[in-house]
Amino acid sequence: MLNFLVNQATCTKCGDCVTDCPARIITMRKGAPPVISLENETNCYKCQHCLSICPTASISILGYDPKNSLPLTGNLPDSTQMELLIKGRRAVRQYKPENLDPKVMKQLLDVACYAPTGRNSRQVRFTVVNDREKLIVIRDEIMKKLVRISNEEGFPAGMEFFSSFVRQWETDKTDFIFRGAPHFIVVSAPQEIPTPVEDCLIALTTFEFHAQTLGVGTVWDGLAKYVITDLLPEFKIRLGIPEEHLIGYAMAFGIPAVHYSRTTQHEPAGVHIVE
Numbered sequence: 028m029l030n031f032l033v034n035q036a037t038c039t040k041c042g043d044c045v046t047d048c049p050a051r052i053i054t055m056r057k058g059a060p061p062v063i064s065l066e067n068e069t070n071c072y073k074c075q076h077c078l079s080i081c082p083t084a085s086i087s088i089l090g091y092d093p094k095n096s097l098p099l100t101g102n103l104p105d106s107t108q109m110e111l112l113i114k115g116r117r118a119v120r121q122y123k124p125e126n127l128d129p130k131v132m133k134q135l136l137d138v139a140c141y142a143p144t145g146r147n148s149r150q151v152r153f154t155v156v157n158d159r160e161k162l163i164v165i166r167d168e169i170m171k172k173l174v175r176i177s178n179e180e181g182f183p184a185g186m187e188f189f190s191s192f193v194r195q196w197e198t199d200k201t202d203f204i205f206r207g208a209p210h211f212i213v214v215s216a217p218q219e220i221p222t223p224v225e226d227c228l229i230a231l232t233t234f235e236f237h238a239q240t241l242g243v244g245t246v247w248d249g250l251a252k253y254v255i256t257d258l259l260p261e262f263k264i265r266l267g268i269p270e271e272h273l274i275g276y277a278m279a280f281g282i283p284a285v286h287y288s289r290t291t292q293h294e295p296a297g298v299h300i301v302e
């Protein structure tokens with residue numbers, strides 16, 4: 028049941044909801060308010076474009092009251108701010124030894140789930156280590172196992188580079204897996220949804236950009252992903268990631284103990300304009 032409700036007193040019958048509905052399931056007879064017929068309900072993407080586009084906040088769907096949405100007029104970041112955010116983002120590998128304010132953590136997770144997903148499936152799961160001490164315990168468990176692999180059978184082909192990291196760990200406890208961050212996040216999704224990997228990567232990218240605006244540093248964590256997916260798959264269970272989930276990617280994060288004064292400079296993008 029979609030619970031598609033139209034406030035007849037405020038609906039201007041402009042038809043914007045009809046035109047913008049990606050599933051084309053909203054109809055409007057002349058002079059009548061928009062409706063979704065019962066037989067069309069199953070085709071709804073649940074994207075809420077109807078609720079979002081209505082200029083008079085007259086549409087409610089799935090139990091959502093348009094009054095609880097954020098207004099979009101005149102309050103988006105401008106392009107200069109966005110450019111700086113994109114160009115100024117750095118992989119942070121130095122962190123303060125402290126947990127994030129739980130409110131900031133919640134804000135990050137609450138917003139990241141607004142990232143788009145293929146066919147609006149919204150099945151991305153965010154597995155989070157929200158406490159520095161917990162991550163240290165997990166890191167030590169991982170390192171103990173990596174040291175054993177390094178000393179006994181060795182790392183599999185293509186992952187021999189782990190040996191030098193392990194040696195470094197044995198020498199001075201350099202945390203190459205989490206880069207000393209207090210927190211860690213893994214995004215995963217059921218394999219059978221239309222675009223599991225894409226959904227996860229977009230969610231984590233969204234998380235990263237938002238994190239910057241809250242003073243939170245991040246580093247994409249390919250090494251941790253290798254550990255969880257290839258070297259020590261038991262950590263998928265240890266972290267509570269559902270077995271049937273595909274692991275999208277991982278990221279370490281926390282309050283940076285480093286400040287970057289300027290953007291880097293990249294060569295121009297490889298662009299091909301089609302004739």
Ligand SMILES: Cc1cc2nc3c(=O)[nH]c(=O)nc-3n(C[C@H](O)[C@H](O)[C@H](O)COP(=O)(O)O)c2cc1C
Pocket residue numbers: 116117118119120206246247248249250251291
């Ligand atoms: C998919 C991906 C995986 C990465 N994995 C790691 C990693 O395991 N450890 C690490 O320190 N940095 C990792 N990075 C960070 C990159 O090395 C970094 O983004 C790159 O050197 C550019 O630096 P910048 O992000 O500061 O611009 C990863 C980045 C990406 C996009």
